[in-house]
Amino acid sequence: MSTYRSEPEDISRPITFDIAFLGYTRDLSVYGLRQFAENNEEQILKFNKSRDNCVLYLKDGTKITAIGYSENWCRGYKFDQLILFDDDRWKIVFDKVREIHNIVLGTMCISNVPEDFQILYYEDIQ
Numbered sequence: 001m002s003t004y005r006s007e008p009e010d011i012s013r014p015i016t017f018d019i020a021f022l023g024y025t026r027d028l029s030v031y032g033l034r035q036f037a038e039n040n041e042e043q044i045l046k047f048n049k050s051r052d053n054c055v056l057y058l059k060d061g062t063k064i065t066a067i068g069y070s071e072n073w074c075r076g077y078k079f080d081q082l083i084l085f086d087d088d089r090w091k092i093v094f095d096k097v098r099e100i101h102n103i104v105l106g107t108m109c110i111s112n113v114p115e116d117f118q119i120l121y122y123e124d125i126q
Contacts, residue, residue, distance in 0.1 A: 016061035023085040026068035032085030033066040080111045
């Protein structure tokens, strides 16, 4: 069975990604995204550093948003990937497993990233 498309897919346009950036707390999510931005300055197109709406836009079209754990905050969002931010103890992986699972199920069900690469780890180096 084939599906009908009114227009052929434009393969010349690259796929863009929406990525969620999650720390142990909302404040750590914002702090971690700022640290990520500092470490990748050459790739940044625009950076909204607001605590309430901390979003990083990369030159390749990728959008990275600092998020928290509130159910209301994630409603209506679709993410392709989740970056977890923590120190070398990685307590977020164990302490927030239910919350991370809910974010993945609620926002990443239709992702452009293979499942094995949907969660990445970014370590806080101080």
